[in-house]
Structure formats: C-alpha cells, structure tokens
Amino acid sequence: MHRRLLALSGAVALTTLLAGCIFVGAPRSAESRPPSIPDGQVAQTTAPSATETPLPPPPVASSPSDAVALDCGDGGSQLVSGADQSFLVTGTCVELTVTGSELAVDASAAGVGALRITGDRIRVHIAGADEVRVEGDDGEVTSAAGIARIEIVGDRTTTEAVTGIPSVTVRGHDNVVRSGGGVGSAVVSGSGNTIR
Template sequence: MEARRLVTALVVAVSLTGAVSGCALVPRPVETRLPPGAPAASAPASPTATSAPSQSASPSPLTTGASPSVADGTLSCGDGQAQSISGSEQTFTVVGTCTELTVSGSALTVDATDATIGTLRLSGDRLSVTAAAVDTLAVQGNDDSVTSSAAMSSVDVSGDRATIQADGAIAAVVVRGQDNIVQSGLGVGSATVEGRGNQIR
C-alpha cells in the first residue's frame, strides 16, 4: 500500500515537471510597428564641408607716367608733333618742334618762346602768341597778335586790328580786313592788301 502511494506521487511529479517545461517562455524577436502615415526615422545626414568661394584677383589698372597736357597749361610738341589749344582767358606754354599749332577761342595767351612752329593757325579774338620761330601764319579773327623771333615764309590775315611782327623777313603777306599791322625787321617780299587802315612795313 505504501509503495503504491510513492509510485503515484512520482508519476504526478513527473507530469507537473513536463507541464511546466512545456509552458516555458521562448524569446521572440522584437518588432517595432509605427502608426499608419508616420514617416520612418532616418539617420541624421552627415554635414558636408563646403569650400569657401574663391576670389579671383582683378588686374590692377596700368599707370602711366604723367605727360604735359593742356590741363596743366603746358604742351610739348616733342620733335615734330602737332598740337591744338582752345579755351578762353587762359595762358599756355608750348615747347618743342611743332609741325602745326592751332589756337582757337578768345583771350588766350600762348608762350612759345621755346618752340619752333611750322604752321601756326589762329581762330578767334584777342589771341596772343609769342614764338621763337613761325614759318607759316594764318589768322582769322579780331585783335590777334603774333610775334616771331625769326623770318616767316607767309602771313595770311583775315580780320581786323591784328598785329604781326617778325624779327626776320616775311616772304609774302596777304591781308583782308581793317587796321591790321604787319611788320618785318628785314622787309616784306610781296603784299596783297584788301581793306582800309592796314599797314605793311
């Protein structure tokens, strides 16, 4: 009787052990489920390095040496250039050997005592030019004056009250106007005069 109870107890114990082992928890993989419409999380973007904008060096302006100009009142003909002057009530200095010098305006004074001029053209009133030498002179205007320290090939005056003086001879003179004076230290070759009160000597 006692042995039967022991066997029964063992059978029950074995059955309980099997039942418990059958109910043991088995680990399952974890799944994350998002609600519908929710964006999936993404890894933060790694910052990308941006290079600083390159700056190209702009060429610096070329500088040139200052040369005499009308702006500062001095002109240089160099060795055989032509120059021109225009304005009013100003004084200029001209140096060098000028193939041609043109002066236009009013009340201009030109000091060309250090210049030799091939052809001098005056256009305007109250213009005054003093030169070391003038070969050919053409004057259009009133109350103009020209003085040359050398001889002249020709003088052509169209206007009134001009005064032309040359230390050397003047080969040919043409005057149209009134009260003009053309004077040569060594005489005048030929003269054509139209108008009143003109003096050629």
C-alpha cells in the same frame, strides 16, 4: 536935460561907430598847418600805393608757372583752345592750332612749322614759322625770327617779325604787319592796313 540927452546920444553914436569898426575890419586869412601827428605814428601820404593804378592795366600773359604746359614732342601737332588762359608750348610742332578768345600762348621755345589762329584777342609769341594764318580780330603774333608766309583775315591784328616776311596776304581793316627784315610781296584788301 537937453545936454544929458545930447551926451547920451553922442555916447550911443560913438559906441555904434566903434562896434562898426570892429566888424568892418578885413577878415583874417586862415592858416594852413599840417595836422599834428602823435608820437610813434607815421603820417599817411596822398601818393597812390603800388597796387593802385589810374588806368586799367593792359592785358599781360601769365607767368610760365601759371601757364598750362603743352608739348608737341618731336614733330607732333598741338591744339590750344580755351578762353582767358595762358599756355606754354614746347617741342617741335609741325602744326600749332590756337582757337578761342583772350588767350596768351608762349611758343618762343618751340619750333613751329605752321601756326593757325582762329578767334579774337589771341596773343602768340613764337621763335619763327614757315606759315602763319590768323582768322579773327584784335590778335597779336610776335616772332623772334622770320615768318615765311602770313595771311590775316580779320581786323586789328598786329604781326611783328624780327627778320623778313617774304609773303603777306591781308583781308580786313586796321591790321599791322611789321618786319625788321622787310616785307616781300603783299596782297592787301581793306582799309587802314599798315604793311612795312
């Protein structure tokens, strides 16, 4: 009887030991396989589509077909006003006045004598001008030629002319005036302004 108990406890101990070996083994690594795709279907990729953008796009002017067309005629004046709109100006403008906010004005095909801008976030493209005056913040004026005289009253406006700007007056902060043909006399008050 004693031997039978000893044999039985030996069998229990051996079973426990073997059971422990099964659970003590190292875990298997999971295999990573692509999911199976049924015939006739295309796998979806994780790349963003053309319509998705990780950052909000910068503001851009609407195409000319979306823009409101205005004509100065031959030597007239034109007033452009509104908010969050695009305009296309043609003709020969003795004076072009732009007032409002979030405006995009393409006057690159117009002749402009004096350009007067009042408002915030206004972008104007011109072929050239005798005089440009900007009152407001976060504006942009680009000229395909020169600007004889420019005055900026406000903050964070950028003005660029391909050829020279003989006279510059700036009253405000963080404005930029750039010219491929150089800048003449400059009167600047405020901090962070760049004139070159």
